[in-house]
Amino acid sequence: MVGSRLWELFLDSFGKILLPGLTVTIPLTILAFSLALVIAVIAALVQFANIKGFQQIARFYIWIFRGTPLLVQLFVVFYGLSRVGLVLEPFPAAVLVFSLNEGAYCAETIRAALEAVPSGQLEAGYCAGMSYLQTIRRIILPQAMRTAFPPLSNSLIAMVKDTSLAANITVTEMFMVTQRIVARTYEPLLLYLEVGLIYLMFSTVLTKLQRIGEKKLQTYAHKGG
Amino acid sequence: MLEIKNIKKSFGALPVLKGVDLQVNQGDVVAIIGPSGSGKTTLLRCINYLETADDGTMVFDDESFQMQKVSKRDVARLRKKTAFVFQNYNLFQNKTALQNVTEGLIVARKIPKAKAVQIGKQALDKVGLSDRYDYYPSQLSGGQQQRVAIARAIATNPEIIFFDEPTSALDPELTGEVLSVMRELAKEGMTMLVVTHEMNFAKTVSNKVIFMENGCVVESGDSREFFEHPKEERTKAFLQTIHDTMSLAS
Numbered sequence A: 001m002v003g004s005r006l007w008e009l010f011l012d013s014f015g016k017i018l019l020p021g022l023t024v025t026i027p028l029t030i031l032a033f034s035l036a037l038v039i040a041v042i043a044a045l046v047q048f049a050n051i052k053g054f055q056q057i058a059r060f061y062i063w064i065f066r067g068t069p070l071l072v073q074l075f076v077v078f079y080g081l082s083r084v085g086l087v088l089e090p091f092p093a094a095v096l097v098f099s100l101n102e103g104a105y106c107a108e109t110i111r112a113a114l115e116a117v118p119s120g121q122l123e124a125g126y127c128a129g130m131s132y133l134q135t136i137r138r139i140i141l142p143q144a145m146r147t148a149f150p151p152l153s154n155s156l157i158a159m160v161k162d163t164s165l166a167a168n169i170t171v172t173e174m175f176m177v178t179q180r181i182v183a184r185t186y187e188p189l190l191l192y193l194e195v196g197l198i199y200l201m202f203s204t205v206l207t208k209l210q211r212i213g214e215k216k217l218q219t220y221a222h223k224g225g
Numbered sequence B: 001m002l003e004i005k006n007i008k009k010s011f012g013a014l015p016v017l018k019g020v021d022l023q024v025n026q027g028d029v030v031a032i033i034g035p036s037g038s039g040k041t042t043l044l045r046c047i048n049y050l051e052t053a054d055d056g057t058m059v060f061d062d063e064s065f066q067m068q069k070v071s072k073r074d075v076a077r078l079r080k081k082t083a084f085v086f087q088n089y090n091l092f093q094n095k096t097a098l099q100n101v102t103e104g105l106i107v108a109r110k111i112p113k114a115k116a117v118q119i120g121k122q123a124l125d126k127v128g129l130s131d132r133y134d135y136y137p138s139q140l141s142g143g144q145q146q147r148v149a150i151a152r153a154i155a156t157n158p159e160i161i162f163f164d165e166p167t168s169a170l171d172p173e174l175t176g177e178v179l180s181v182m183r184e185l186a187k188e189g190m191t192m193l194v195v196t197h198e199m200n201f202a203k204t205v206s207n208k209v210i211f212m213e214n215g216c217v218v219e220s221g222d223s224r225e226f227f228e229h230p231k232e233e234r235t236k237a238f239l240q241t242i243h244d245t246m247s248l249a250s
């Protein structure tokens, strides 16, 4: 009757693992990714527009956050900064680190997409009487964001899974809750597979949303007639 | 209304414009012709400050400008009085035909949206696209895209429109629809400066022709005079080549 005991454990823990998924993993992802996009757009634009000074700051920021492990960044911010008197709660610390880390990657994605917009679009904006900023905001950036949509979706999906690292700085998200249940029940195989399955569900939903989003954006990208 | 004197422009060590003069009066349709690489596109781009000339003066509506050091503010002001039609259309890819036309009105000229839409529709109607308001550029043929670009140009009620080979990216069967729109504009007295390879258009629509070669104006003057009695040997040779290729093609 081992089978039925495991099945019961599976059912019993499913809700217990899913709950922090809905209340911690998803809010953490949404908050951090939204912030990451804001940071990324700014870091990409200052580079694209060659704004002296800011451009160097953006390059430096991207260099640091792409060049060091996410786990190390989490530890530095959560455990490290408290040594210099900057004590952060686990959740805000996680939001901060995830958004800065993701922002660095997304900045490169968006910068590449900005550069892929033909220069004639900017010139057409000028000739229509629009300023640089007006053309960037209304013409160039929207086109770049559409180009960047698939790779950004990719980053988002990667981020949902990476939030499991937040367990290391005591955020009680799905993975930490699973570890606790394992400690009580000694069923690591079943429970880690179970939490993996829930991550897979989240990713699947996001993949579906990406498909729908891409379809919607296709109208204007559709070549020919 | 537009006068350019001694405009010069080099790209690195390559001199592309070597002191070109040009005059356009209100209602003129001026055709700029010449072999590939002679600097026609560069000339138009300098006049609209998409490139900065190395030297030259411009008089526009009795205001005089030193072309190599015009302020951003003056450039913005000048551009609002002009319009540009590109060889490859350059329609805003993320905007519909109607939005392409209204964008410059709403954003740059602060015209209320309802009014802008009304002007935009009128402009599209005029170029024969009443049934394509909500199409994206990618859903339109080349000829239709270029007509949207012309609608975008006329909607702002410019004092002059610059055209850079507006039909040369088009299949031969689509050039007609664009040329006839331009012919219509000429008839209404629109001032136009047109770089073109369409000799027939230059002959029948323009009233002045400028023949450029190697960054210099070789010959310019009244269209009929130019085509019937070219003075310079180079002009005669050029017209002969065009004539030969035309007869070969047909």
Ligand SMILES: Nc1ncnc2c1ncn2[C@@H]1O[C@H](COP(=O)(O)OP(=O)(O)OP(=O)(O)O)[C@@H](O)[C@H]1O
Residues within 6 Å of the ligand: B011, B016, B034, B035, B036, B037, B038, B039, B040, B041, B042, B043
């Ligand atoms: N941005 C640039 N950088 C360097 N060289 C350039 C640039 N733009 C144009 N040129 C050069 O300037 C010369 C004139 O070019 P331009 O495009 O003005 O000629 P054009 O008369 O319009 O030719 P076409 O009939 O082929 O369009 C060419 O030799 C070209 O290679």
Ligand SMILES: [Mg+2]
Residues within 6 Å of the ligand: B040, B041, B042, B164, B165
């Ligand atoms: Mg050209």
